[in-house]
Amino acid sequence: MRGLVAGNWFRQINFEALQQSQTDKTLADQFSFAGYRNWVEPSVLRAQPERYHLYVSYACPFAHRVILMRALLGLEKVISMSVADPYLGGEQGWWFQTPTQASDYDGVTPDELYSASYLHTIYTKADAAYTGRVTVPVLWDKQAETIVSNDSAAIMRMLNRAFGSRPSGTDLYPDSSRSAIDEMNRFIVENINLGVYRVGTADSQTAYESAVGELFEALHHVDSWLKKQPFLVGEQITESDCLLFTTGIRFDVAYYPVLYTSLKRWSDFPNLSAHLQRMLAVEAISATVKLDHYRKHYFDDDAFINRRRLPNGHFIIPL
Template sequence: MGLLIDGTWSDQWYDTKSTGGKFERSAAQFRNWVTEDGAPGPSGRGGFAADSGRYHLYVSMACPWAHRTLIFRRIKGLANHIGVSVVHPDMLGDGWTFQTDSHGAQGDGLFGLDYLHQLYTRADPAYSGRVTVPVLWDTHHNTIVSNESSEIIRMFNAAFDRLTGNTRDYWPEPMRDAIEQVNTRVYDTVNNGVYRAGFATSQSAYDQAVQALFDSLDWLETRLSAKRYLMGTQLTEADWRLFTTLVRFDSVYHLHFKCNRSRLIDYPNLWAYVRELYQVPDVADTVNMAHIVRHYHYSHDSINPNRIIPINPQLDFLAPHNRDQRPAA
């Protein structure tokens, strides 16, 4: 993954030498919000009203952060209102591309661009920073609304409800403080924790990250032994934020990122929980395991220099989960 420097593409990986071998993720820079009437959101500027056909979502099917937004687009009934373009699974010297071939990527549906970084410079010709997915694009202002996945899913959760009639709330106000506590630990040690382990370039950085990861997986396994979902009987954004990491765990993170103390399928509650979420209507269509496996093993030549694609376990996400038979917590 490279970056733009004053609007010019540069193929530079993260500098872990300056951090003692630790991987440190860059913060998203576009932080505007789509709101029902276009009023300003918690950050950024206003002017982004929730209109049908106005917004376009750029994603990678491989990326867990982008996957969150694809799930919310489907479960909130936004598929007919927000278009999608999918980048190619291979992320090499040019970053994310819109190459089309047998891997099923269909290119840029708005502008016919070759590279995702060209979209960033359309929004800001002097942009400096990482070029990441997801990106939510506004066709009215011709700019990026947001490239922060955690905020895009909250826009999708509520801003378009009057348009769709889908009022299912995955971030209910009475539960927000409790959800944030869970989100914080899951993000730090699981969502980002697998990357901190996989991209570590020192033993101590790896040891610290992988220990925190499995401490949290053990905690989640215990939590889900007493609760159907992370917050109890109600499915919330906390579950979807965790799901996109867990569904990739045995096929990618266990081997490729050396998160191999245990597999997901070694955790009875976590494994059943992932199967239940996978079987929620429309969610399976957002999981492209071919892109997931191809992207990680082919793109990260510092980890897999020969770009060998592993055979991988055969996982049955459609097997009965029996979570719906659990008594109320």
């Protein structure tokens, strides 16, 4: 795993070697959750949207959620955004286009605030002794020069609470549906958004077969659910649809071949496929899709080389 330890960047951290002391166990724990979970009140965000900036990558499904929210709420000219290159496998992790480091991918930008080459330097600007993962998305406070949050769900909710009720906006978390959205979000995140990674990181044949079975059971359930309505929580797009979409748009092009979620393609599920097409019909959504970024991110990052040899000499084999 990549990350920062006391402000120092490490391309690979060996937690097995570190788990010799309680201190090192605490260190490992710091890599298991989002390092920043602060909250901006809707009134503050509404009054000063230009104070905030997003660091994202189109390749990352968790950052994509926030990009979708920004687009659907019409905030492209209100909240600025820097976009990292899709390739995460280099020595320095997420990186930005610079005069000496050009990206081959459409939509990648420089860091417009500090001209940083690497995202980890943004984390250490916020906290010179930061320990933890260096992830996107990041909501940055330009005035305080610090990270507000790197929790995608919280950033989505902050943006919607502040701007979803505007006449020109789209409320993706309406009062009347909040409990249903919360319940649906929990199911989608645990069983589908994270389920694909449990398949891809399985370290035994048994673990793989269990994970892939659970994933496809969830997909069949949601496919059946979508048979009776166009979106996950009724007749309009909500947060839940954004969560499902970011997995669906990557499934056939990246997860199926790289993570071996290969019992079926997304396009083989009639109602999941129809839902994906309904989402893509929204111009604000389709404009956020970068298939070439997904291919680069998943095929060329060594973190996703998952058909590895096991101690007994066998390989994990897709069913």
